[in-house]
Structures are given as C-alpha cells and as structure tokens.
Amino acid sequence: MTQSPLTDGTDDRAGGGPVADPRGWTLPRTVSVSDLGPLAEPISEHNGQAVAVQPLTDHPGWLAKLYRPDQHPEDAHRLDLLISAPGTLPEADRALLYAGTCWPAARIQGPGNPAVGCVIPMAPEQYRSELRRGGFSERRFVEIDWLAKSDESIRGVGLPPPGSAGRLAACRQLTALAAILERLDLVYSDWSFSNAFWSPEQRSVYLIDVDGCQPQKMPDIHQPNWADPLTPPGTDADGYTDRYRLGLLVAKCMTGRRDAHTYHTVAASPWQSQPAVSEVLLDMLLAADRERRPSAAQLHQALNSGPYLRATPRPVRTTLPPLPPQPAKPLAQSPADAHEPTKEAEPKTPEQPDSKLTAGWVFVLITAVVLLIIIVSNH
Numbered sequence: 242m243t244q245s246p247l248t249d250g251t252d253d254r255a256g257g258g259p260v261a262d263p264r265g266w267t268l269p270r271t272v273s274v275s276d277l278g279p280l281a282e283p284i285s286e287h288n289g290q291a292v293a294v295q296p297l298t299d300h301p302g303w304l305a306k307l308y309r310p311d312q313h314p315e316d317a318h319r320l321d322l323l324i325s326a327p328g329t330l331p332e333a334d335r336a337l338l339y340a341g342t343c344w345p346a347a348r349i350q351g352p353g354n355p356a357v358g359c360v361i362p363m364a365p366e367q368y369r370s371e372l373r374r375g376g377f378s379e380r381r382f383v384e385i386d387w388l389a390k391s392d393e394s395i396r397g398v399g400l401p402p403p404g405s406a407g408r409l410a411a412c413r414q415l416t417a418l419a420a421i422l423e424r425l426d427l428v429y430s431d432w433s434f435s436n437a438f439w440s441p442e443q444r445s446v447y448l449i450d451v452d453g454c455q456p457q458k459m460p461d462i463h464q465p466n467w468a469d470p471l472t473p474p475g476t477d478a479d480g481y482t483d484r485y486r487l488g489l490l491v492a493k494c495m496t497g498r499r500d501a502h503t504y505h506t507v508a509a510s511p512w513q514s515q516p517a518v519s520e521v522l523l524d525m526l527l528a529a530d531r532e533r534r535p536s537a538a539q540l541h542q543a544l545n546s547g548p549y550l551r552a553t554p555r556p557v558r559t560t561l562p563p564l565p566p567q568p569a570k571p572l573a574q575s576p577a578d579a580h581e582p583t584k585e586a587e588p589k590t591p592e593q594p595d596s597k598l599t600a601g602w603v604f605v606l607i608t609a610v611v612l613l614i615i616i617v618s619n620h
Contacts, residue, residue, distance in 0.1 A: 266300060268346060268347050270347055271347060277300070278299035280297065281295055284296065290308055292309050293307045302363050307358035312356055317356040323452060341417075342447065343364060343452075361452060364438055364447050367445075371399055383439050384435060385434055386434035387400065388403065389494055390497055402441075406444075412495055416491065419487050427456060428459045428482070430459055433490065461478040461482065484536065485526065491544075507523060508523060517549035520543075521540050525540065528556040529559055
C-alpha cells in the first residue's frame with residue numbers, strides 16, 4: 242500500500258476559508274448548523290453513523306448529515322482531510338470524484354462538538370427511476386443491487402436491461418472511483434449493494450456514505466454476505482479488505498449472479514474483449530495471501546481491455562465454492578410410457594359380477610339338486 246497524501250495534514254486549503262466548489266456552492270470548510278439555514282424533514286434517520294440526513298431548504302441539492310453524539314474525537318480532523326482531499330488530485334480525478342460520489346464539502350461544528358456532521362450533495366436525479374412492482378410503480382434511487390440480477394429481472398421492473406456493455410460501463414466507473422480512493426490510501430470498507438446507485442440510462446454509478454472513509458484502516462463494517470474470509474472478525478478493515486469486497490461487487494454486477502454461481506461464471510472467462518478480467522477477479526476473491534490481491538487500478542485496467550501485470554509466481558488460490566444443490570427433478574418416463582395414458586383398473590359394475598363369486602354359487606346349486614334327487618329316490 243502507498244503512503245497516503247492525507248495523513249500529514251499539510252494541505253493549507255483545509256483551513257476553512259471559502260473556496261469555489263465545482264458542484265455549485267461556495268461555502269467555508271467549517272460551518273455551524275445556523276449557517277446552513279432551515280433544514281427540511283429528514284429523508285433518512287438512524288442509519289449507520291448518522292442520526293438524520295436533512296435537505297437544506299435554502300440550498301436545493303444539498304444535505305446536512307448529522308452524526309450521533311458518540312463519534313470519535315478525531316473525526317473533525319479526519320473530515321477536514323477528506324474535504325481537502327480533492328485538491329490533491331489531478332483535475333480529471335477530482336472531477337470524477339465530485340461527479341461520482343457525495344464527497345463532503347464542509348464540516349458542521351457545534352458548541353462543544355467539532356464534528357456535528359457534514360454537508361454533502363444529494364445524488365443527482367439521473368439515479369432515480371420508476372420501478373414497477375405488480376400494478377404499482379415508485380420513483381426512487383436505483384441501487385446497484387439491480388446489476389446483480391439478470392437482464393430479464395431488470396426488464397421486469399421497467400428498467401432498460403444493461404446487457405454486457407452496460408454492466409461493463411458501470412463497473413469501469415466503479416473501479417475508477419475505487420482506484421482514486423486507493424491512491425489516497427483511504428479505506429471505504431462499505432462496498433456493497435446498498436451504498437452505490439446505478440443509472441441504467443447513463444450507465445454510471447454514484448457512491449454514497451464516503452464521508453466515513455478513513456486513512457489506512459478503520460473498524461470493519463459488517464454486511465451480510467460480504468465478509469472477507471481473510472480479515473478475522475474483530476480486526477480492522479484495510480485496503481486489502483476493500484480489494485476483496487470491490488472484487489465481489491464487480492463480479493456480481495458483471496455476471497448478474499449473487500451466489501456461488503458468481504465465482505463459477507467468472508472462472509468460465511466469458512469476457513473475450515476483456516481477457517484479463519477473470520484472472521484479476523479470481524485473484525481478488527480467492528488469493529490465499531490477502532496481500533497478493535490485485536489493486537483497484539489493476540481491475541480497472543483489465544476492464545478497459547488492458548493486461549494483468551502481476552508479480553510471479555502467481556498467487557495461490559483457494560478452491561471455488563461449491564454450487565448450491567439443484568432442485569430435485571421428477572423421474573423421467575420411458576419413451577413408450579410418455580405417449581400412452583396411464584392404465585387404471587376398470588371399476589366393477591353390477592352387470593359384471595366377480596367370476597369367482599359366480600362359480601361358487603353354481604357349485605352350491607348343483608350340490609343341492611343332487612341331494613334332493615337322492616332323497617326322493619330313497620322314498
């Protein structure tokens with residue numbers, strides 16, 4: 242891992258003077274709640290580290306994200322580093338970071354609390370779509386979760402299916418953002434379905450909750466089905482944890498699968514125009530040594546049809562996870578049986594008495610006649 246340009250805090254732009262923000266609002270790097278004007282009703286409450294996320298009435302498109310009061314004392318310094326981070330990047334990377342994430346623009350301070358929260362942009366409207374479910378529809382942000390489903394499922398809710406080209410375009414942007422965070426030596430830890438939005442029309446993605454990033458390591462954010470097998474429970478997440486989760490997210494979005502079939506589909510190398518993608522993803526997901534996991538930049542390069550340049554020998558991998566059992570199929574009929582109706586016993590009717598019963602009555606009748614003849618002849 243590289244040394245972070247954020248850890249020394251030498252960027253003098255973190256001081257707090259008003260600076261121009263390309264997202265359309267010039268504000269000091271440090272503000273109070275009263276500086277922001279009235280806050281609208283929360284659009285989210287008690288979610289993760291935030292007690293509320295509230296739109297700023299006087300500044301459409303901007304939000305106040307207010308933290309729980311038990312945040313770490315160093316959060317103010319960490320937020321200042323994040324806010325100033327885009328100024329350390331090349332112009333193209335800075336533009337991509339602002340366009341593809343809700344990067345914090347200012348720290349909110351209060352009496353006795355230097356980190357009440359932060360000011361962040363709202364996700365652009367292009368990430369909302371009408372989702373149909375049954376006879377109802379709802380306009381909402383489309384989570385990247387939908388890319389981990391088949392094109393048929395996506396079409397079924399009224400979204401345009403991405404196809405392989407749409408999946409590739411979204412994952413290219415996702416890995417470009419991840420590579421920027423990695424170059425800044427920031428740990429995100431929260432790569433999962435719920436923390437990125439997807440625009441089917443624009444074929445783009447938008448990361449949220451990036452104000453939680455920390456330099457070099459941070460408490461591991463547990464998400465069901467996203468646990469890194471090589472990051473022991475109770476230990477911090479780091480850049481290598483991020484590489485595993487990023488690889489898992491990209492693998493699911495590229496294949497449209499979300500179980501063990503994801504790994505097996507990747508291993509089948511279905512992307513002929515991006516021949517290195519399968520090898521990079523398998524090393525990210527299955528390398529036995531976590532430090533041999535490829536970087537976000539290597540995955541981004543492979544998605545752009547570039548080569549996979551890795552040190553030799555190649556990483557030792559664990560085995561592919563077993564596929565889930567297939568549902569039992571009904572027993573097959575023979576070819577002859579398949580074309581003939583099943584034969585059932587015909588029901589007995591009064592006109593068709595049982596043959597054994599009829600023979601018995603005939604024997605009794607004959608015996609009675611013989612006995613009667615014998616008796617008459619004796620008299």
